[in-house]
Amino acid sequence: MNAASAPSKLYSDDVSLIVVLLDANPFFWASSAAAAGDSASSHHPTTTLPFSKLLNHVIPLLNSLLLLNQLNQVVLVATGVNSCGYIYDSGDGGGGSGCGSVPAICSEILRRLEEFVVKDRLQGKGPDKVVATGVSSLLSGSLSLALGFSDPELDIHSLGQILCLQGSPDGPEQYVAVMNAIFSAQRSMIPIDSCVMGVQHSAFLQQASYITGGVYLKPQQLDGLFQYLSAVFATDLQSRNFLQLPKPAGVDFRASCFCHKKTIDMGYVCSVCLSIFCKHHKKCSTCGSDFSQGPTDANASTDRKRKTSEVQP
Amino acid sequence: MSGSVEVQRRFDLAGMGEEATRRRRRGGEEDDEEEEDEDERGMEAWERAYADERSWEDLQEDESGLLRPIDTKTLVHAQYRRRLLQKSAASAASRIQKGLIRYLYLVVDLSRAASETDYRPSRMVAVAKCAEAFIREFFDQNPLSHIGLVTIKDGVAHRLTDIGGSPESQIKALMGKLECSGDASLQNALELIHGYLSQIPSYGHREVLILYSARNTCDPGDIMETIKNCKNAKIRCSVIGLSAEIFICKHLCEETGGSYTVALDESHFKELLLEHAPPPPAIAEYAAANLIKMGFPQRGAEGVIAICSCHKDVKIGGGYTCPRCKARVCELPAECRICGLTLVSSPHLARSYHHLFPVTPFNEVSSVVPFKLSQKLAQTCYGCQQSLLSHGSKPAPHVSCPKCNQRFCLDCDIYIHESLHNCPGCESHRSSTT
Ligand SMILES: [Zn+2]
Ligand SMILES: [Zn+2]
Ligand SMILES: [Zn+2]
Ligand SMILES: [Zn+2]
Numbered sequence: 001m002n003a004a005s006a007p008s009k010l011y012s013d014d015v016s017l018i019v020v021l022l023d024a025n026p027f028f029w030a031s032s033a034a035a036a037g038d039s040a041s042s043h044h045p046t047t048t049l050p051f052s053k054l055l056n057h058v059i060p061l062l063n064s065l066l067l068l069n070q071l072n073q074v075v076l077v078a079t080g081v082n083s084c085g086y087i088y089d090s091g092d093g094g095g096g097s098g099c100g101s102v103p104a105i106c107s108e109i110l111r112r113l114e115e116f117v118v119k120d121r122l123q124g125k126g127p128d129k130v131v132a133t134g135v136s137s138l139l140s141g142s143l144s145l146a147l148g149f150s151d152p153e154l155d156i157h158s159l160g161q162i163l164c165l166q167g168s169p170d171g172p173e174q175y176v177a178v179m180n181a182i183f184s185a186q187r188s189m190i191p192i193d194s195c196v197m198g199v200q201h202s203a204f205l206q207q208a209s210y211i212t213g214g215v216y217l218k219p220q221q222l223d224g225l226f227q228y229l230s231a232v233f234a235t236d237l238q239s240r241n242f243l244q245l246p247k248p249a250g251v252d253f254r255a256s257c258f259c260h261k262k263t264i265d266m267g268y269v270c271s272v273c274l275s276i277f278c279k280h281h282k283k284c285s286t287c288g289s290d291f292s293q294g295p296t297d298a299n300a301s302t303d304r305k306r307k308t309s310e311v312q313p
Numbered sequence: 314m315s316g317s318v319e320v321q322r323r324f325d326l327a328g329m330g331e332e333a334t335r336r337r338r339r340g341g342e343e344d345d346e347e348e349e350d351e352d353e354r355g356m357e358a359w360e361r362a363y364a365d366e367r368s369w370e371d372l373q374e375d376e377s378g379l380l381r382p383i384d385t386k387t388l389v390h391a392q393y394r395r396r397l398l399q400k401s402a403a404s405a406a407s408r409i410q411k412g413l414i415r416y417l418y419l420v421v422d423l424s425r426a427a428s429e430t431d432y433r434p435s436r437m438v439a440v441a442k443c444a445e446a447f448i449r450e451f452f453d454q455n456p457l458s459h460i461g462l463v464t465i466k467d468g469v470a471h472r473l474t475d476i477g478g479s480p481e482s483q484i485k486a487l488m489g490k491l492e493c494s495g496d497a498s499l500q501n502a503l504e505l506i507h508g509y510l511s512q513i514p515s516y517g518h519r520e521v522l523i524l525y526s527a528r529n530t531c532d533p534g535d536i537m538e539t540i541k542n543c544k545n546a547k548i549r550c551s552v553i554g555l556s557a558e559i560f561i562c563k564h565l566c567e568e569t570g571g572s573y574t575v576a577l578d579e580s581h582f583k584e585l586l587l588e589h590a591p592p593p594p595a596i597a598e599y600a601a602a603n604l605i606k607m608g609f610p611q612r613g614a615e616g617v618i619a620i621c622s623c624h625k626d627v628k629i630g631g632g633y634t635c636p637r638c639k640a641r642v643c644e645l646p647a648e649c650r651i652c653g654l655t656l657v658s659s660p661h662l663a664r665s666y667h668h669l670f671p672v673t674p675f676n677e678v679s680s681v682v683p684f685k686l687s688q689k690l691a692q693t694c695y696g697c698q699q700s701l702l703s704h705g706s707k708p709a710p711h712v713s714c715p716k717c718n719q720r721f722c723l724d725c726d727i728y729i730h731e732s733l734h735n736c737p738g739c740e741s742h743r744s745s746t747t
């Protein structure tokens with residue numbers, strides 16, 4: 001009963017609608033740029049790269065996706081710290097005069113990204129300031145936007161595909177929202193691919209890719225990022241059946257507790273509503289159930305007895 | 314106007330397929346039945362073509378009596394909104410109290426009666442097929458629950474599988490054991506299950522679901538005593554009969570708080586069976602709420618070789634690692650063989666969280682908002698970025714989220730509340746996320 005692998009659709013053609021979620025978290029990219037500066041002197045391969053260099057890899061990817069099939073549609077969504085926003089939609093037509101020239105598209109994307117980052121920062125300085133710990137970006141928001149956009153009911157001719165380019169660490173407070181988005185993608189059979197550029201693996205994206213049947217990749221060397229992106233993520237869903245794509249290197253199934261939004265690998269689960277808590281409470285804060293007895297290990301009383309027979313012949 | 318409605322109703326009756334007839338039959342309007350069947354048989358081929366297409370249903374009378382095509386989109390949306398508002402009102406009234414951890418024994422009657430062929434190819438095969446669908450659906454809706462299988466034949470009950478959390482092994486065991494003979498004994502089955510279910514933890518809901526083909530029960534002792542025991546042990550017994558209503562089954566279900574239904578045909582049987590998949594409303598005294606200690610193991614990398622603790626065998630790839638003692642298990646949910654910790658897959662729990670934190674219903678934005686005002690607001694749907702202006706500059710009906718004030722089209726409204734369970738507007742603003 002694992003929650004795994006979405007059933008694969010049969011594809012009549014390989015036209016894709018690809019929504020790329022680009023992490024535009026200035027906190028992460030600033031630290032990344034600083035680290036890149038430090039390691040420039042040493043001879044280690046680069047494991048970090050500044051945002052401007054990242055765009056040098058991402059914009060060619062968008063262009064090559066469009067070149068692969070003239071009917072492909074690419075949408076770029078920026079994931080900020082305080083907000084998320086649409087940056088570019090190749091299906092829009094109006095702005096870039098349909099088959100707009102590559103440099104025009106490129107400068108358009110850069111301009112809108114810049115606007116977005118400025119606006120995102122201004123929102124943080126609004127009435128409720130972002131705490132210094134708010135270094136995670138709003139993955140739940142951009143995933144929800146991307147799914148709303150690729151809702152299969154709206155456009156049955158193209159197949160949705162979501163690619164997350166994520167650097168920032170997970171925000172445990174988004175756990176429920178991210179999981180809701182993942183299950184919705186699974187139901188709509190939209191695979192979520194993820195390319196993680198941060199220091200740690202992302203548990204959210206590992207689960208997202210595992211459950212929706214997408215590819216999860218954490219590149220070893222970021223200076224060759226375009227190679228990874230074009231070789232792994234630019235393939236359409238039909239071609240994937242014939243390719244040897246990277247196998248998941250384990251999936252982190254840790255959950256977030258409802259009480260402190262901490263990521264935990266062991267905890268207490270309310271038997272009525274299944275809320276997760278990191279320590280024993282007297283009362284469930286979600287459903288109000290009263291836990292008068294002490295903590296229990298499920299089945300602790302019976303397990304010794306029923307070890308022996310699995311299935312009787 | 315009323316004349317045309319009458320005509321439509323009569324056509325409806327004539328065109329009703331098997332399914333609709335059945336539904337009516339269940340509704341209790343049995344006197345209509347014969348007449349309908351006659352109607353259907355008496356239809357000419359050309360009549361049937363019209364009856365099947367039911368093209369008149371796409372038309373609707375407006376205020377002045379003119380026929381117009383039905384605006385299905387608004388209609389569907391209106392229906393959906395009614396459902397949504399009902400649901401949110403219901404959940405506000407009673408906080409989520411559902412018995413989500415169920416321990417259910419599924420009893421399959423494999424007595425002589427199960428070989429009868431009124432179900433195709435035989436009752437036994439039809440029951441097994443539906444049971445398979447039920448087991449899958451059950452685990453989907455009750456992520457932490459357990460099922461065990463018991464068969465009755467030759468007057469004795471036999472436990473086919475241990476109560477457990479894996480649908481695949483249960484289904485395999487059932488499919489491998491499809492032979493029937495002898496009499497059925499309700500009492501033996503209940504006694505056997507009573508013994509097993511009395512061992513389960515107190516927070517679990519004990520249930521028995523009996524798929525009963527026989528019309529009699531051949532018992533060694535007083536079955537009333539057994540029913541009393543089941544009642545005292547808080548075991549909820551339900552029966553789905555395949556032949557006719559039997560007093561003892563009815564008595565059993567009434568005493569123990571279960572439901573008793575009798576199937577008319579195979580599709581009805583499946584319907585009745587699947588009604589048992591969603592968790593029944595928890596009755597406070599039936600199971601004590603509890604906090605259960607659980608582990609959320611990590612899945613191992615593909616291609617890594619490890620020895621699992623459940624089969625004590627070398628396995629390549631997959632597998633899960635117990636967070637407490639680091640032992641390897643093959644499948645989730647399971648119980649760590651070494652330290653006894655309950656191991657579950659956290660996405661399984663997360664699947665039900667949208668019940669706990671539903672998206673607030675959106676407000677309908679009236680289309681008669683002064684034009685100036687509506688122009689100031691966003692004119693595209695925040696979800697799909699489609700324009701909200703239908704023809705010219707008149708805004709199409711749309712909704713707005715009361716929390717983030719973003720506007721959504723009707724399609725996105727349904728998608729957000731029925732599938733996504735997140736408001737894209739609220740999620741993409743830090744201040745409003747919680
Ligand atoms: Zn906590
Ligand atoms: Zn609870
Ligand atoms: Zn263990
Ligand atoms: Zn929309």
Ligand SMILES: [Zn+2]
Pocket residue numbers: 714715716717718719736737738739740
């Ligand atoms: Zn909202």
